[in-house]
Structures are given as structure tokens and as C-alpha cells.
Amino acid sequence: MAPSAHVDTFARDRLPPPDALPDFVFDLPELRFPERLNCAADLVDRRVAAGEGDRSCIVGHGVHWTYRELQEQVDRIAHVLVDDLGVVPGNRVLLRGANSPMLAACWLAVVKAGGIAVGTMPLLRARELAVIVDKAQVSHALCDLRLADELAAARPACPSLRHVLHFHAAELEARMATRPARFDAVDTAADDIALIAFTSGTTGVPKGTMHFHRDVMAACACWPRHVLRAGPDDVFIGSPPLAFTFGLGGLLVFPLAIGASTVLIEKATPDALLPAIAQFRATVCFTAPTSYRAMAAQAAGHDLSSLRKCVSAGEALPAATRRLWKDATGIELIDGIGSTELFHIFISADEQHARGGATGLPVPGYRAAILDDDGRELPPGRVGRLAVKGPTGCKYLADDRQRQYVQRGWNLTGDAYRVDADGQFVYQARTDDMIVSGGYNIAGPEVESALLLHPAVAECGVVGKPDEARGTIVKAFVVLRPGHEPGEATTRALQEFVKQTIAPYKYPREIEYRASLPRTETGKLQRFRLREGA
Ligand code: 3UK
Numbered sequence: 001m002a003p004s005a006h007v008d009t010f011a012r013d014r015l016p017p018p019d020a021l022p023d024f025v026f027d028l029p030e031l032r033f034p035e036r037l038n039c040a041a042d043l044v045d046r047r048v049a050a051g052e053g054d055r056s057c058i059v060g061h062g063v064h065w066t067y068r069e070l071q072e073q074v075d076r077i078a079h080v081l082v083d084d085l086g087v088v089p090g091n092r093v094l095l096r097g098a099n100s101p102m103l104a105a106c107w108l109a110v111v112k113a114g115g116i117a118v119g120t121m122p123l124l125r126a127r128e129l130a131v132i133v134d135k136a137q138v139s140h141a142l143c144d145l146r147l148a149d150e151l152a153a154a155r156p157a158c159p160s161l162r163h164v165l166h167f168h169a170a171e172l173e174a175r176m177a178t179r180p181a182r183f184d185a186v187d188t189a190a191d192d193i194a195l196i197a198f199t200s201g202t203t204g205v206p207k208g209t210m211h212f213h214r215d216v217m218a219a220c221a222c223w224p225r226h227v228l229r230a231g232p233d234d235v236f237i238g239s240p241p242l243a244f245t246f247g248l249g250g251l252l253v254f255p256l257a258i259g260a261s262t263v264l265i266e267k268a269t270p271d272a273l274l275p276a277i278a279q280f281r282a283t284v285c286f287t288a289p290t291s292y293r294a295m296a297a298q299a300a301g302h303d304l305s306s307l308r309k310c311v312s313a314g315e316a317l318p319a320a321t322r323r324l325w326k327d328a329t330g331i332e333l334i335d336g337i338g339s340t341e342l343f344h345i346f347i348s349a350d351e352q353h354a355r356g357g358a359t360g361l362p363v364p365g366y367r368a369a370i371l372d373d374d375g376r377e378l379p380p381g382r383v384g385r386l387a388v389k390g391p392t393g394c395k396y397l398a399d400d401r402q403r404q405y406v407q408r409g410w411n412l413t414g415d416a417y418r419v420d421a422d423g424q425f426v427y428q429a430r431t432d433d434m435i436v437s438g439g440y441n442i443a444g445p446e447v448e449s450a451l452l453l454h455p456a457v458a459e460c461g462v463v464g465k466p467d468e469a470r471g472t473i474v475k476a477f478v479v480l481r482p483g484h485e486p487g488e489a490t491t492r493a494l495q496e497f498v499k500q501t502i503a504p505y506k507y508p509r510e511i512e513y514r515a516s517l518p519r520t521e522t523g524k525l526q527r528f529r530l531r532e533g534a
Contacts, residue, residue: 005114
């Protein structure tokens with residue numbers, strides 16, 4: 001290993017022990033990295049040095065920066081961090097804000113200065129922020145002024161947090177104006193930690209996943225290059241927060257890696273995303289399956305002619321949603337499963353390989369297998385635990401759950417999957433979401449996919465409900481489309497429809513109607529909350 005540039009070795013000292021690390025495989029020529037690498041410098045400075053500084057880079061929040069302009073913002077922020085706030089390589093710097101060009105510049109500045117960026121979801125409350133600050137022993141924070149309150153409320157519980165600086169017409173910009181426009185990137189080792197991304201953690205303390213500078217560049221070399229295949233003239237847009245690695249990759253790191261441009265909008269609900277695609281002539285869109293479903297219903301009123309590639313991730317893409325989007329826009333969705341632990345997508349299908357109901361094939365650079373409970377590889381057709389390895393992998397910050405996620409060198413994502421004869425990986429459910437009813441194994445998402453084919457269903461969630469006679473029954477929570485009424489007749493129609501679509505024993509014995517379903521900020525259905533309500 002090349003010598004670390006980190007003066008503060010807190011994170012490095014808390015990497016998992018060698019025997020708890022996943023296997024790392026680098027079997028593509030583009031996965032050979034130099035010993036010293038600063039991913040922020042690689043993404044921004046290299047482009048400017050290559051004479052492409054005038055290319056359009058980041059748009060949003062009333063600004064439009066070229067690569068050269070972004071570089072200047074990043075360098076001034078890096079100077080503020082180092083000269084004014086005393087950030088040393090290895091310090092954890094918390095970032096808080098909705099997606100915006102400034103938030104992106106702050107991320108790049110922290111990483112360029114050798115710090116470790118700790119992104120946080122905009123909706124987090126003081127209590128949740130305090131847990132993250134404590135776990136990562138965060139020393140500094142850059143925070144959007146409009147989100148200052150919760151962080152301020154957290155501070156009494158955050159003794160490690162010495163400096164908070166606000167941005168967006170605030171102190172950070174005032175200080176930037178006094179600092180030099182050029183900053184030399186800290187000469188980090190390729191395996192110095194660049195970021196800690198916390199998992200959304202539906203239960204328990206969130207896990208901090210650590211990623212090296214090398215991991216960020218490895219992610220760029222795999223899925224974007226081999227599956228997405230966007231180009232320098234593409235304009236990226238989407239909804240996932242930069243604090244979520246789906247958003248960090250799709251809306252910042254991947255476009256910069258190819259010299260493309262990215263639109264960072266603060267509010268990216270389906271209603272807001274559609275007009276933004278038209279306004280910015282966006283060509284590549286990243287969002288979650290439910291967002292595509294909602295946008296498909298309204299697509300006709302918007303000019304989406306600029307769009308050419310649409311990526312769905314975060315949860316399983318139902319075949320019905322793929323069809324709706326194709327009918328509305330003519331575009332075949334690119335589905336991909338990724339995780340915070342692996343940084344980004346590792347199984348996916350491009351437009352040519354897309355097949356309704358299947359996620360796709362292992363992304364070049366990654367290997368995937370289906371294992372039984374004893375870790376033995378299962379043949380095609382059998383449902384088991386999804387296992388993955390590649391150039392990136394799980395490295396939790398001081399967390400015993402490392403030995404659950406990583407076993408025998410494989411990353412176990414917690415998903416039940418099956419491989420079909422054609423090699424396509426087919427999602428079943430989260431392993432702990434499989435419903436066992438009347439002796440049958442039923443995957444909730446399969447029942448959801450069937451319900452979504454019915455024209456009355458806008459959204460739905462299917463869980464197991466404890467039942468005296470059967471142990472567990474299949475229960476569906478359904479949001480109806482406008483013009484459809486809840487009631488006995490609708491319930492019977494939906495049940496009959498499911499029985500006609502998939503094996504009859506999987507039909508929901510109980511259906512409850514809701515105005516909306518509980519979702520995380522990353523677009524995932526919170527099944528545990530539905531189960532509590534069942
Ligand atoms: C589920 C999917 C079926 C699956 C993520 C792309 O979602 C991301 O990261 P998280 O850590 O969650 C990981 C889990 O989410 N999942 C994600 N995508 C799919 N299930 N089909 C999909 N296409 O349970 C997985 O284990 O929040 C996604 C890129 C980066 C990410 N961090």
C-alpha cells in the first residue's frame with residue numbers, strides 16, 4: 001500500500017480487519033489505478049488541464065458553471081477549509097443541503113483537500129444528525145443556511161463538531177471571496193478514504209460505508225462506461241440526493257468523469273422533474289421506479305424530446321412501470337441494482353438487454369452468484385442469496401455488521417434473487433421480506449408487480465400479516481388512481497386479477513386502501529411500516 005496522506009487516521013484505523021474485507025477484483029484494463037490518486041482532482045482538474053475548461057459543467061440554483069468555473073469554486077472552498085477552518089487530511093467534514101451546484105462544489109472541495117466527505121440526507125432531524133456526527137467523529141460541517149436549524153439543534157450532542165460554516169448567500173461565500181482561486185489537490189493515496197456514506201438504515205444505528213478515492217474512479221469505469229454509455233454532450237438530471245451514492249454517482253461523479261454536464265435541482269418530485277427535463281433539455285435521467293410511474297401519467301403535457309437514457313434504481317422495477325414509461329416516452333428504462341456498500345450499480349441491463357421483470361446481467365468488472373444458506377452456489381432457476389464482488393465492496397466504519405454483509409469474500413446484499421437460463425438476474429424480495437404463507441414462499445414484489453398491471457392501481461405495497469389460521473397471509477396496501485373507489489367490488493376485482501396473472505395462491509387475501517404509502521427519501525417503500533400497520 002502507498003503511504004496514506006491522512007494526518008487524522010480515525011477512519012483508516014476503523015477499516016474492517018483484513019479477514020472481514022470482501023475480495024476485490026480488478027479484471028478490466030480500465031481498473032488499473034496509480035498508487036496516488038485524488039478523485040476530485042481527477043474529475044475536475046484533469047478536464048481543465050486538457051483544454052476543456054470552457055465546457056458546460058453544472059447547472060442549477062440560478063448558476064451555470066463551466067469546468068473552469070467549478071474548479072475555481074472548489075479551490076476557493078478548499079482554501080477556506082484548510083486556511084480558515086484548519087481541516088487536515090483525514091478529517092470528516094459533514095455536508096448538508098438539498099442538491100445544488102454549491103453542495104457539489106463543497107463535496108469536491110472536501111475530497112480535494114484530502115478530507116472525508118460525509119453526506120447527509122436533507123430531511124434528517126437533529127437526533128439522526130447527532131448519531132452520524134458521533135459515529136464518524138465529524139469535526140467540520142458545511143451546511144445550507146436554509147437547513148441550519150436541525151444541525152444547530154444537534155450541536156449540544158456533538159462535541160466532536162468544532163466548526164459549522166453555512167453556504168448560499170452566507171459566510172462560506174464571503175470567505176471564498178478572500179481566498180486564492182487555485183488550490184493544489186492533496187496528494188492522497190488511491191486507497192485513502194474519500195467519503196463515508198451512511199445507509200438509510202430502516203432499523204438500528206445507520207452504518208457508515210467507507211469508500212476510497214479509487215472506489216469512486218472504479219465505479220466510473222464499470223457501469224457508466226459499459227452499460228449507460230453516455231457521452232460528453234449529455235445533460236444529466238434526476239432526483240436522488242448527492243448524500244445517496246445513487247445520486248452522487250449519477251448526478252455528479254459520472255457526468256464529470258466524461259466531461260458531460262449535470263443539472264442539480266433542489267426539488268425533484270415527479271411534478272418538478274418533468275418541466276426541468278424540458279427546461280434544461282436533459283438527456284439522461286436518474287430516478288426511482290415510483291417516480292417514473294408517476295411521471296408516465298403526466299408525460300404527455302411536457303416536452304421530453306431531449307431525453308435519451310433513463311435509469312431506474314433504488315428498488316425493483318415492476319414490468320408494468322417499464323411498459324408505462326416506454327409507452328409514454330418511447331424510452332426503454334435501464335434498470336440497475338446498486339447499494340451504498342458497493343457505491344453503485346453492479347447488475348443492470350442496457351436498452352438492448354432490458355427484459356421486463358429482470359434486473360439484468362452482472363456489470364463488466366463485477367461477478368455475481370446466487371448462494372444457499374451455507375454459502376454454496378445455486379444453479380440457474382433456484383432462489384437464493386445474491387452475492388457480488390468487484391472493484392468496490394463493503395467497508396463499514398467500525399461495525400460488527402461487516403461480517404453479515406461480507407462472507408467468504410462475497411458481498412451479500414440481503415436480496416433474494418434467481419438467475420434465469422439466459423443469465424438474467426431476477427429480483428424476488430429482500431431476504432427478510434419473503435412471505436411464508438400456508439407453506440408457500442411468496443415474494444411481496446411479485447404480487448405488487450401483478451397488482452400494478454391493473455389500471456385502477458397507482459401504487460401498492462405487499463407484506464405478510466400474522467394470521468391465526470395460516471400463520472401469515474398476503475396483505476396489499478393499495479393507492480387507487482383517480483376515478484376508482486375503494487370497497488368490496490374493487491377488492492374482489494383486484495384479487496381476481498392477481499389470480500389470473502400469477503399463481504393463484506399468491507393473491508392478497510386482504511386489501512387496505514391508502515391515500516399514499518410510506519417511503520424513504522431514497523424512494524424505497526418502507527415495508528416494515530406497512531407490516532406494523534398490518
Ligand atoms: C435495493 C434494488 C431491485 C436492493 C443504490 C443504485 O439503492 C441503492 O442503495 P441502498 O443502499 O439500497 C440497496 C438495496 O436496494 N435495490 C436497489 N436497486 C434495486 N432492488 N432492483 C433494483 N434495481 O434491496 C439493494 O440491496 O439504499 C442503487 C446505485 C447506488 C445505490 N446506493
